[in-house]
Amino acid sequence: MHDxxxxxxxxxxxxxxxxxxxxxxxxxxxxxxxxxxxxxxxxDFVHVWTLGVEGLGDGSDKLVTIDANPHSNTYxxxxxSVSVGGRGxxxxxxxxxxxxYLWAGGLDDSKIYVFDVGTTxxxxxxxxxxxDLTEKTGYVGPHTFYALPGRLVIGNLSNARDNxxxxxxxxxxxxxxxxxxxxxxxxxxxxxxGDGYGYDIAINPAKNVMLTSSFAGRQNYMRAMGEVVKDPExxxxxGSTMVLWNLKTMQPTQVFNVPGAPLEIRWALAPGQNWAVxxxxxxxxxxxxxxxxxxxxxxxDVATIGDPAKIPLPVDISISADAKGLWVNTFMDxxxxxxxxxxxxxxxxxxxxxxxxxxxxxxxxxxxKRVYITSSLLSLWDKGPPDNEQFLRxxxxxxxxxxxxxxxxxxxxxxxxxxxxxFTAKAAAQALRVTxxxxxG
Amino acid sequence: MSRWHVAxxxxxxxxxxxxxxxxPGVAGAPRTEFVAPAAGTYxxxxxxxxxxxxxxxxxxxxQRLARLLHGKITLLTFFYTYCxxxxxxxxxxVTLSDLRARILQQASLAAQVRxxxxxxxxxxxxxxxxxxxxxxxxxxxxxEWRFLTARSVGTLLPILDDFGQDVSVETDATGHPxxxxxxxxxxxxxxxxxxxxxxxxLAFLQPDVMFNDLQTLAMESARAPPMLAQGAQPP
Numbered sequence: 180m181h182d183x184x185x186x187x188x189x190x191x192x193x194x195x196x197x198x199x200x201x202x203x204x205x206x207x208x209x210x211x212x213x214x215x216x217x218x219x220x221x222x223d224f225v226h227v228w229t230l231g232v233e234g235l236g237d238g239s240d241k242l243v244t245i246d247a248n249p250h251s252n253t254y255x256x257x258x259x260s261v262s263v264g265g266r267g268x269x270x271x272x273x274x275x276x277x278x279x280y281l282w283a284g285g286l287d288d289s290k291i292y293v294f295d296v297g298t299t300x301x302x303x304x305x306x307x308x309x310x311d312l313t314e315k316t317g318y319v320g321p322h323t324f325y326a327l328p329g330r331l332v333i334g335n336l337s338n339a340r341d342n343x344x345x346x347x348x349x350x351x352x353x354x355x356x357x358x359x360x361x362x363x364x365x366x367x368x369x370x371x372x373g374d375g376y377g378y379d380i381a382i383n384p385a386k387n388v389m390l391t392s393s394f395a396g397r398q399n400y401m402r403a404m405g406e407v408v409k410d411p412e413x414x415x416x417x418g419s420t421m422v423l424w425n426l427k428t429m430q431p432t433q434v435f436n437v438p439g440a441p442l443e444i445r446w447a448l449a450p451g452q453n454w455a456v457x458x459x460x461x462x463x464x465x466x467x468x469x470x471x472x473x474x475x476x477x478x479x480d481v482a483t484i485g486d487p488a489k490i491p492l493p494v495d496i497s498i499s500a501d502a503k504g505l506w507v508n509t510f511m512d513x514x515x516x517x518x519x520x521x522x523x524x525x526x527x528x529x530x531x532x533x534x535x536x537x538x539x540x541x542x543x544x545x546x547x548k549r550v551y552i553t554s555s556l557l558s559l560w561d562k563g564p565p566d567n568e569q570f571l572r573x574x575x576x577x578x579x580x581x582x583x584x585x586x587x588x589x590x591x592x593x594x595x596x597x598x599x600x601x602f603t604a605k606a607a608a609q610a611l612r613v614t615x616x617x618x619x620g
Numbered sequence: 621m622s623r624w625h626v627a628x629x630x631x632x633x634x635x636x637x638x639x640x641x642x643x644p645g646v647a648g649a650p651r652t653e654f655v656a657p658a659a660g661t662y663x664x665x666x667x668x669x670x671x672x673x674x675x676x677x678x679x680x681x682x683q684r685l686a687r688l689l690h691g692k693i694t695l696l697t698f699f700y701t702y703c704x705x706x707x708x709x710x711x712x713x714v715t716l717s718d719l720r721a722r723i724l725q726q727a728s729l730a731a732q733v734r735x736x737x738x739x740x741x742x743x744x745x746x747x748x749x750x751x752x753x754x755x756x757x758x759x760x761x762x763x764e765w766r767f768l769t770a771r772s773v774g775t776l777l778p779i780l781d782d783f784g785q786d787v788s789v790e791t792d793a794t795g796h797p798x799x800x801x802x803x804x805x806x807x808x809x810x811x812x813x814x815x816x817x818x819x820x821x822l823a824f825l826q827p828d829v830m831f832n833d834l835q836t837l838a839m840e841s842a843r844a845p846p847m848l849a850q851g852a853q854p855p
Contacts, residue, residue: 276821277786277804328806328819329667329784352668353784359665384823385651427829428662450648609797611740611773611780611787 273324393418
């Protein structure tokens with residue numbers, strides 16, 4: 180019995196060099212501040228949650244893995260793909276706090292797929308499908324997956340009652356069990372009327388605050404964009420608020436009027452910073468949410484993106500790790516913009532590039548040197564031929580210009596419409612494990 | 621947390637000065653730039669249940685983990701006695717020590733709260749090692765603070781898996797294990813029924829919030845109907 184040993188380890192090592200995984204504070208720069216194992220160097224893989232297209236490949240939504248390491252023999256190539264066996268409007272995804280699992284949602288079928296990306300990042304496995312979101316909450320359209328310790332907050336877009344925009348937040352533990360729900364405010368909070376709509380979530384733990392934004396219900400996002408914009412009634416049903424929540428109590432404390440569907444929210448989480456930004460899709464503005472000198476939170480528009488009269492449709496944004504720069508994609512004109520955020524009260528566009536016929540998501544590496552762009556917005560909102568390009572394009576950024584590094588044609592590869600991206604890296608550590616020498620307790 | 625503790629930890633972590641060049645990706649001591657919500661004004665989520673296992677305490681006596689996760693409000697964390705990361709186990713140790721001092725100022729609360737620390741290294745952290753570690757912290761007869769270890773990694777792993785406590789061994793360029801272990805710092809707040817009600821990772825280790833959370837659960841227990849209270853008995 181005594182000759183049997185615990186192997187790995189290294190756990191028996193007597194050195195004192197244990198360390199706690201670093202805490203991510205800001206795609207890589209846009210993750211929950213509770214996510215561990217921040218990739219500060221070269222990411223090895225980009226995982227792309229991809230909408231299936233009927234008649235293209237297997238037609239299913241899928242998680243596509245691309246080799247992003249320039250030193251790899253398969254650099255820039257699709258190395259793995261996991262289909263989920265149906266089309267449910269694949270959209271966004273998010274890591275659990277330990278970064279071992281990636282939760283990905285379907286806006287149409289409200290299913291949530293859990294992929295193991297921690298065991299073998301090059302080959303994610305579908306390990307669980309959560310189907311009780313609507314049963315437990317009445318919400319549909321799981322959009323944002325935001326990690327808290329041991330659980331995720333899920334920001335939804337709609338509800339099962341009328342498919343409108345009134346919705347809420349759902350909390351599930353990392354095992355996939357429902358924990359709690361919180362309706363978006365539909366009454367006045369701080370004197371401002373809540374509209375009940377939801378979209379993104381972003382948390383600042385030092386301030387004990389959570390910000391949420393607002394988009395539209397299923398009746399709009401699952402309808403052709405051309406029809407929606409021509410329907411005055413439908414155009415009334417877009418979110419026009421952001422909500423500040425007390426994170427501990429999960430109670431809304433302030434509603435801000437932010438007209439034109441504020442989408443992604445990014446906190447500047449460097450020490451001493453007390454602000455976040457968002458971009459409005461329909462009014463083409465950058466909004467700043469910031470504490471004033473008296474500690475009161477205020478929201479104001481601080482910059483214009485492109486020519487709002489042409490409705491460029493700002494979509495995803497990505498803030499740099501030091502919060503000094505912001506990438507903004509505008510879908511309609513296929514442009515990627517860079518704003519200098521040194522003075523967040525006065526962002527200035529210093530660079531832009533036409534990166535595709537249609538562009539939606541943008542993600543950058545922690546060091547800001549690599550920028551990834553995908554094309555698809557929603558299956559019924561993407562452009563028709565010949566502008567229905569479906570791609571992931573990777574660029575290098577030297578602070579002055581984007582230089583293409585590689586691209587994947589998702590139509591040619593028979594994959595579908597690429598949407599949200601997340602990075603992983605090969606494990607720099609091995610799991611604690613029992614070997615044949617381990618005594619059984 | 622005492623001023624000395626803060627100064628010591630900040631110095632260890634090189635955090636004495638926050639400036640524009642600070643890399644926001646570097647783990648730092650948690651900041652609390654708000655007034656913690658008053659105890660009893662909010663509800664803590666019921667996050668997950670807790671597992672059972674047969675462990676050893678610092679006297680070498682076998683203890684069922686489940687019995688130590690019921691009947692009182694418990695703060696549980698995983699640690700190593702020789703962990704030296706200033707923002708790892710030592711940080712939790714200081715945080716919990718200060719919290720204990722604060723709890724002891726309210727005798728009724730002190731009687732309702734216990735700490736449980738479970739070693740992640742059964743090979744090194746024997747009961748006698750735990751006993752020495754507990755002595756370093758300072759045993760206080762007015763407060764229940766348990767130090768536990770497993771007989772083997774095989775006993776420990778299911779507990780870690782159930783709690784969602786990741787641990788990994790750093791490897792070198794050749795893929796061999798090094799002497800560095802990684803684990804995400806977490807402290808679990810568990811109610812008298814054995815349900816996890818909050819999880820504090822590094823960014824969340826805010827003493828005022830933790831204290832108010834303990835009080836919130838104590839107030840909840842005081843309101844609990846008798847039937848529910850029975851459910852708090854150890855299995």
